[in-house]
Amino acid sequence: MEPVEESNSVVDQLIEIMKEICGFPECRNTSKNMYWNLVRRLKLLSPFFDDLKDIEEGLGDEEVQALVFLKTALEMAMELLRSVNEGSKIYQALQMEEIADKFHEVTEQIEKALSEISYDKLYLSEEVQEQIELVHAQFRRAKGRTDSPDLELYTDLMIARKEKIPNLAILTGLAEKLQLKTINDLKKESIALHEMVISSSGCPWDRLEEMSALLKKLKDLVVTGNPESDTSESEKSLVNHRSLTIPNDFQCPISLDLMEDPVIVSTGQTYERSSIQKWLDAGHKTCPKTQQILSHTVLTPNFVLKGLIAQWCENNHIELPTKQGSCRNRNSSSGLSDCDLIAIEILLQKLSNGNLEEQRAAAGELRLLAKRDADNRICIADAGAIPLLVELLSSSDPKTQEHAVTALLNLSINETNKGSIVIAGGIPDIVDVLKNGSMEARENAAATLFSLSVIDENKVAIGAAGALPALIDLLCQGSPRGKKDAATAIFNLSIYQGNKVRAVRAGIVVPLMRMLMDAGSGMVDEALAIMAILASHQEGKVAIGQANPIPIYVDMIKTGSPRNRENAAAVLWSLSTGNVQHLKTAGELGAEAALKELSENGTDRAKRKARNLLELFHRTADMVVKPSN
Structure with a gap:
């Protein structure tokens, strides 16, 4: 295999492994903390692999071998995460020390693999390299720590396994800790134990029999209950x-x-x-x-x-149990108690079955209720409003559409609701409102997309749905508030590498340059922040470099606010790296004196960028061959 093909193959495999790891569901067993910590650290490697994918040049043999070593370590991590997530909860509780050792071993392998990579040979953006250093430091620290087993859980397991007449309090506590509280939970646990037998995983038969007996005790607890316990x-x-x-x-x-x-x-x-x-x-x-x-x-x-x-x-004279939720009934100025579930259900019936006027009024009322407080947002979503509001995004009535997208914006403040909006298929419809709705609806759609994009996976979906060209259009044509909403959404989406390319190809550089040159636009801060993040990508760097940007950035370094000086220095560093002409132009405009002052008085990041630029100036000067006497 040629070096280019081999490196691309390794990078593709790393990306696929990362996709699978990112798709693992939440872990609910005794190893959940170790599971979550490992997944969280691994997810931070995604931008690294995205950057590698953008590199057209083939990597050297040494770099490829280092990536192959990392791939092997990630495959170990993926298998461990899968076995923990899908395996028997009872068995893992009994083997908690051994499982902790496996997590420690995987952590050591990943840290060792990261140590073998020569990052300076991989053409990474500075932001990505900084993140990799952060991840590496996290794995280095984790390698030196050992998770302590839950001794109370282990003791309770031993007692529950040996007692012929089970202790109700201990069994109830075990069911809670092991998340074996329903028939469905117990069915899955039974299947997991059966899989252990089929796979011949090395678990002794007597241990399997003991675990099966414990599983039966938990099943009896769940199925029969206990009328004598402390129940309502x-x-x-x-x-x-x-x-x-x-x-x-x-x-x-x-x-x-x-x-x-x-x-x-x-x-x-x-x-x-x-x-x-x-x-x-x-x-x-x-x-x-x-x-x-x-x-x-x-x-x-x-x-x-x-x-x-x-x-x-x-x-039949039965009192139906009611769950204690987080909703609280209070009086409100509208005459509707803030979490009156009956009233919310009536509004939802109007959304689904009412005529156009009833739908418009109901969507407007839900918009106001969702804005009012956190409890309302939970209750409205729990009642099933989100899929109905998503459906109304396609309404032919502009006001109904505006109410629906604004209600979703207010509901999305709740983290759980963000996921529910995406699951209901909301992203494409919100993007459609962003393209075709009234100005207020478009602005609120932009704000909704920003809210949803806080979750990293949604950045990819929103970009793929075609949001960036519509956001750029709103950035140019919207009201001052609309422009701010659009800029915030664009910035957040552009954290994902693929969206940087989409934004650049949609023509974002020209309007951003106009905003930078117009101090009265009120958008200088936002435009410069977006430029700084786009300049970290090669295609963004080229597009910005073609817009005669150097005078603007040098002037910003001299006279801008502390944050703007920082971002201007970051962009100038990206543009000047590998481009002697940009560096020469900056020098002619007096950049070196401004950078020297910034390296002493700027923010921490600004100081670092300024020193990097000054070093670049000095290196370039040293390359000039002076004539001999």
Whole structure:
């Protein structure tokens, strides 16, 4: 294999490994802290691999071999993460010291692999190299630490395994710590134990029998419950009426319990919200009852069934348990209590079934409620508003569309709601509003995309949906607030390497240069910050260099605010690296004196950039051959 082909192959494989690692679901077992810490550190390597992908020149044999070593270490990490996430929770709890050793070994291998890479030969942007140094330091520190096992959990496991008559308090605590609290949890644990037997993983048969016995005790706890335990009156009511036959339609197919909060999945089946949510959180993409692949994972409240269950409970003198949520009822100036679920459900019914005027009014009311406080944002989302609001983004009525996108903006303040908006397919529709909506709707769409782009995975999706050309258009044509929203979204999206290219190719450099030259635009700070991040990419560097930028940046270094001087120095450094003409022009404009002053009085980053530029000036001067006497 030729060097270029081999290096590209290794980089492609590294990117694929990173995609798989980034796609791992949240871990809910006893190793979750080690699991999460490793995933978090590995995700920080993504920009490094993106930068490598942009390098057209082939890497040398030494660099390729170092990347192959890193790939091997990441494959070890990926297998460990997968085994921890999918394996038996009981077994991992019993083997917690051995698992901690495996995480420590993987950490050592990754740190060693990072030490073997010659970063100065990889043509990396300075920002990416700084991030790699940060990641490497994190792995170096982690290598010197050892996680302490949960001795209380281990002791409780030993007691629960040996006792013939189980201690209810210990079993309940184990079910909580091991996240084995539902029938579905226990089914997955049983499958994991079975997989251990099939794979001949080396676990002794007597240990497997003990774990199976413990699993049975936990299953008995979950299935039968305990009427004598410290339960609420409503829970005791259900226990005391176990002899009453619950209609099949009222039972959750997963837990087999009477449903309190029934929701509908994309296949049309209804489940208890908490049960199906745990199923989805475990990474499943199918309907548990039908095994059909779910076209989406939005959970829609089944209000009709919920009413029928409530009526059945009333007729049979059963008090239906109610979950304690974070919603609090308070009076509001609108006459609607801030978290009046009945009123919210009525608004949602109008969104889905009302005429145009009712939809517009309901979307407007939800917009205001979502703006008011954090509790409302949770309650509105839990009631199933997000997919309905996403659907209204395509409304032919401009005001309804504006209310819908603004309601989603307000809901997206809640971190969980960000994910729900994306899952409901909101990104393409929000981008469409950004392109075609009223000016206020476009501005709020830009703000919504910024809010969603806080999550790194969403940066990729938003860029791929075509948001950047529309944001650049708003940056040029919007109101002062709209321009600010567009600039903020563009900056955040451009942290992802691929979006830098999209922004440059969409023509962002010209309007940014106009803003830099117009002190009265009120956009100098934003334009310069975006320029600094685009200049770290080769294509951005070339586009900026073609716009005669040097005089502007030298002047900014001389007279700008501390932050603007910092960003101007960063851009000038990127432009001048490898371009003697830019450096010469900057020198003729008096850049060296300004940089010397900045290296003494600027921000920390500005001082560093200024010193780098001064060194570049000195190196270039030394290369000039002086004539002999």
